[in-house]
Amino acid sequence: MAKTVDLILGSDHRGRDLKYEISDWLSGDDESGTLFNITTMWDCGTHKIDSCDYPDVVKKFAEYFDIYTHGILICGSGFGVSIAANRFPYIRANVCRTAQEVKAGRQHNDMNVLCIGADFTSYKQAQRLISTFISTEFEGGRHLRRVKKLGKIT
Template sequence: MTEDISTLINIVTALPNPKKTLVFGSDHAGFVLKEYLKTQSQAWSYNVIDCGTHSEDSVDYPDYVPPVVKEVLAGARGVLICGSGIGMSIAANRYKGIRAALCADPLWAKLAREHNDANILVLGERLLGQQEAIECLRTFLNIAFEGGRHLRRVEKIDS
């Protein structure tokens, strides 16, 4: 019986929440992965907002952070993608209330949500395969913030 409940919990938590909005932003080096993750998110019934870029033409990554931040501060979850993810995470974390986490695998995404209440997932297209990126996104969308001792720390970050 316990095994059946455990299996059901795993199945339910593997399904993304279809009532949420997910906002994407990328530069040219993250464009292909952004398009792929948008399609997957829509298949999961997420409301998707695309803040650009809209091609692989060279652009400056900091230009795509503010519109994503605005949507995240209004209640959406965000995804930023550039070549390495480093530039996007640095730019996003300059905003009060934003906790952008650069994740290289699903465990990082899990810990970013559980311990840091990350509200933007940052990925590096040049460093991750599409399947790994999907697993990071799925984890980021399905893991809840634990609160407790972590809440005190997050409040210190935001103060």
């Protein structure tokens, strides 16, 4: 049986439009949601065009993340949401610009949150990043030992 994906999305005002495109693609008529076996998808905000602070969006995202298997956060650069997300011990977030970076993050670091910079990432690039993010499995092995140590860093 194929793994199921429960996905949470979040963005600040600069990532909002790209987030909506991604959300439409993943739940749209092209059946991508079925392709990726997405069983649950929730957009935790922002839904306004007004300026907002990415730490507030990430805090809400993190409050609900435990019921999701994958997360996507988007801001202008991707860096702000990544820094904020990695303050939570159960989140392993990386900013990725290429599918190769996503693959390495998933395989070696068990990355569970993909951070995207809307100012640097086209919709087509985002589709490639997300496809790789959802389809790539964590390798475990020696990497598991290292990932477990992340939860013990204080």
